[in-house]
Amino acid sequence: MQLVLPDKVKExxxxxxxxxxxxxxxxxxxxxxxxxxxxxxxxxxxxxxxxQVKEHFxxxxxxxxxxxxxxxxxxxxxxxxxxxxxxxxxxxGRHPSEVTFTRSLEEDLKRRDFTINAMAxxxxxxxxxxxxxxxxxxNRIIRxxxxxxxxxxxxxxxxxxxxxxxxxxxxxxxxxxxxxxxDLAGNMKLISAERIQSELVKLLISDHPExxxxxxxxxxxxxxxxxxxxxxxxxxxxxxxxYNVGMHTIEAVKAIPADKVLRIAMLLHDVGKPxxxxxxxxxxxxxxxxxxxxxxxxxxxxxxxxxxxxxIRKVLILIRHHDERPTLREKNMRRLISRVxxxxxxxxxxxxxxxxxxxxxxxxxxxxxxxxxCEIMYREILEREECLKIKDLAVxxxxxxxxxxPQGKLIGENLSMxxxxxxxxxxxxxxxxxxxMIIKGD
Numbered sequence: 001m002q003l004v005l006p007d008k009v010k011e012x013x014x015x016x017x018x019x020x021x022x023x024x025x026x027x028x029x030x031x032x033x034x035x036x037x038x039x040x041x042x043x044x045x046x047x048x049x050x051x052q053v054k055e056h057f058x059x060x061x062x063x064x065x066x067x068x069x070x071x072x073x074x075x076x077x078x079x080x081x082x083x084x085x086x087x088x089x090x091x092x093g094r095h096p097s098e099v100t101f102t103r104s105l106e107e108d109l110k111r112r113d114f115t116i117n118a119m120a121x122x123x124x125x126x127x128x129x130x131x132x133x134x135x136x137x138x139n140r141i142i143r144x145x146x147x148x149x150x151x152x153x154x155x156x157x158x159x160x161x162x163x164x165x166x167x168x169x170x171x172x173x174x175x176x177x178x179x180x181x182x183d184l185a186g187n188m189k190l191i192s193a194e195r196i197q198s199e200l201v202k203l204l205i206s207d208h209p210e211x212x213x214x215x216x217x218x219x220x221x222x223x224x225x226x227x228x229x230x231x232x233x234x235x236x237x238x239x240x241x242x243y244n245v246g247m248h249t250i251e252a253v254k255a256i257p258a259d260k261v262l263r264i265a266m267l268l269h270d271v272g273k274p275x276x277x278x279x280x281x282x283x284x285x286x287x288x289x290x291x292x293x294x295x296x297x298x299x300x301x302x303x304x305x306x307x308x309x310x311x312i313r314k315v316l317i318l319i320r321h322h323d324e325r326p327t328l329r330e331k332n333m334r335r336l337i338s339r340v341x342x343x344x345x346x347x348x349x350x351x352x353x354x355x356x357x358x359x360x361x362x363x364x365x366x367x368x369x370x371x372x373x374c375e376i377m378y379r380e381i382l383e384r385e386e387c388l389k390i391k392d393l394a395v396x397x398x399x400x401x402x403x404x405x406p407q408g409k410l411i412g413e414n415l416s417m418x419x420x421x422x423x424x425x426x427x428x429x430x431x432x433x434x435x436x437m438i439i440k441g442d
Contacts, residue, residue: 008074019049024120044081084108140171148180156187160199167206186217197305197395204263230274237285252358265318268298386426
């Protein structure tokens with residue numbers, strides 16, 4: 001495939017070449033272009049030093065100048081330009097203690113993680129592929145540049161990146177690379193929660209989230225998500241299930257759209273089952289109250305991995321309610337929608353459908369038909385604009401104060417009581433009727 005560089009990238013490379021330096025597009029942008037994908041970012045590598053780069057462009061930002069990176073601004077768009085470099089020792093298993101600039105493109109490419117990320121390109125020389133990256137890309141193989149043990153010892157996060165790239169591109173991990181991951185999995189304890197979270201999310205929202213099993217088989221989840229290992233050890237001897245908890249989770253994650261919140265919710269929706277499992281006298285497993293235990297454990301995990309509060313809130317709502325299946329009556333549906341929130345209920349339905357798809361075939365069609373009926377009922381309730389939250393009531397706090405209710409917690413108690421009545425019977429949602437319900441207290 002002929003790579004076509006964006007005009008601004010061409011201009012940066014041409015400017016550096018005319019000044020007597022080498023310059024190439026490098027790394028992920030070359031890989032993605034060869035895959036026929038539009039790169040999100042275009043990184044440039046050059047023999048020019050950071051100060052030499054700065055001399056030839058009107059606007060630059062010292063993004064990481066100590067590591068050789070300058071951002072060149074072209075109009076309002078930024079492009080990272082990094083000097084060829086050789087990394088020093090990775091004493092902490094995360095960052096090189098020092099970097100040395102070099103005039104050799106080969107030396108710069110040798111320090112990169114995987115062959116598919118160690119290719120460079122410019123219009124004058126074409127693709128520079130010193131380590132078989134194109135062949136590995138064509139064969140869908142993830143392989144370290146050089147010695148895999150050395151690459152992973154330099155930065156343990158590369159082990160998660162290997163699995164993430166495999167999931168995004170649809171690749172297998174080369175045997176020696178996978179063996180090195182198994183040998184060095186314990187080094188993941190050196191990696192920050194934020195970096196682990198970022199790679200985990202990219203893996204989960206990829207086309208192949210089931211590649212999480214590679215992390216499990218390599219011993220990496222034992223370090224970063226030991227709760228998943230417990231799920232893999234927990235059987236589900238029940239007619240509704242044909243997988244253990246871990247494999248059911250994988251199937252459910254695969255079955256839900258590639259959305260961050262949805263896939264995290266599916267990953268953790270049954271994380272409490274190992275602690276809730278009881279087996280009856282017939283050998284049937286039960287997991288009483290597991291949504292609440294799953295919610296509790298998921299909250300610990302999400303905080304440990306430094307997820308933002310909004311993501312945590314949404315995921316926990318979905319986990320808490322994922323097993324709720326009220327009788328198909330409109331008042332029951334209104335109450336469930338109200339508890340989950342109008343905005344989150346469509347997501348809950350997706351979670352429940354994915355959960356069912358990850359189970360056995362026993363009564364599966366019946367469950368899926370039920371959820372379809374729930375969706376229809378939800379849309380009908382919305383079309384009728386029925387009251388589902390306090391904000392939708394025909395009265396507000398000011399109306400209650402005007403009616404003589406003292407300011408304070410009694411206002412909230414009255415509004416909650418009114419909402420409960422209206423969820424039961426939407427026809428009660430008119431101002432006169434609601435004001436007749438007022439509890440004024442002592």
